[in-house]
Amino acid sequence: MNGPRTWLLLTYKVPRHPSARRVYVWRKLKQLGAILLHDSVWVLPDSDRTAEQFRWLAEEIKELGGKVSLWTSHATSQEQESELVCAFSQDVDKAYGQILAQLRRGRADVATLSRRYQEVLARDYFRSPAGEQVREALMKTRGGGRSR
Numbered sequence: 001m002n003g004p005r006t007w008l009l010l011t012y013k014v015p016r017h018p019s020a021r022r023v024y025v026w027r028k029l030k031q032l033g034a035i036l037l038h039d040s041v042w043v044l045p046d047s048d049r050t051a052e053q054f055r056w057l058a059e060e061i062k063e064l065g066g067k068v069s070l071w072t073s074h075a076t077s078q079e080q081e082s083e084l085v086c087a088f089s090q091d092v093d094k095a096y097g098q099i100l101a102q103l104r105r106g107r108a109d110v111a112t113l114s115r116r117y118q119e120v121l122a123r124d125y126f127r128s129p130a131g132e133q134v135r136e137a138l139m140k141t142r143g144g145g146r147s148r
Contacts, residue, residue, distance in 0.1 A: 004074040005081060006046035010054050013040060014066035021064045028057055033123025035087050043084065045125045046072060088125055095120040096130035103137050110141050 010029075014021045032053050034042040044050040054070055061068040075081040099116055102108050117134050124131050 005085075007073045007075070007084065008044045008046045008050055008054050009037070009071040009073050010034070010042045010044075010058065010068065011040055011071075012058075012061050012066055012068040014061060014064050021066070025057070025061060025064070025066070028060070031119075031123075032057070033088065033091060033125065035084065035091070043073075045088070047125075050125075085126055088123075089128055092120055092124045092128050093130045096128060096134045099134050100130075100137060103134075103141055108141060110138065114138055114142075 012025065014025055016022070029036075029042050032044060032050070034044050037043050044054065058068040058070055075084065095116075099113050099120070102113055103110075117131075117138060120134075121131055
């Protein structure tokens with residue numbers, strides 16, 4: 001990596017009622033793999049894809065009657081940077097681990113687990129080695145049909 005990594009920050013506020021609006025935004029943020037820094041401050045690593053996703057979500061928040069701000073930022077220390085990368089990695093490693101556990105249990109629904117893998121891969125911003133393990137396990141399971 002050359003120089004400090006750039007991060008995208010999204011802060012928002014949506015009306016309390018109906019609560020479905022807040023739940024909708026929270027689910028979207030989790031689906032993107034965003035990490036909650038504090039209260040309603042969420043972070044993603046900066047890329048063309050994540051910037052576009054945050055911009056789309058910002059528009060949706062406005063349509064829900066909310067207020068939103070988007071920012072770019074840099075961590076002020078290597079320790080903060082490492083903590084953020086670790087938080088993103090732990091999130092996807094946990095999800096990959098759940099997929100592997102289901103594959104190992106036998107009688108796995110490979111189609112469902114493959115879709116789940118694609119969802120996790122989309123938010124695996126730092127390319128966890130666990131993702132490759134899941135991919136290989138899925139390929140092996142697909143090669144032999146449904147696992148038993």
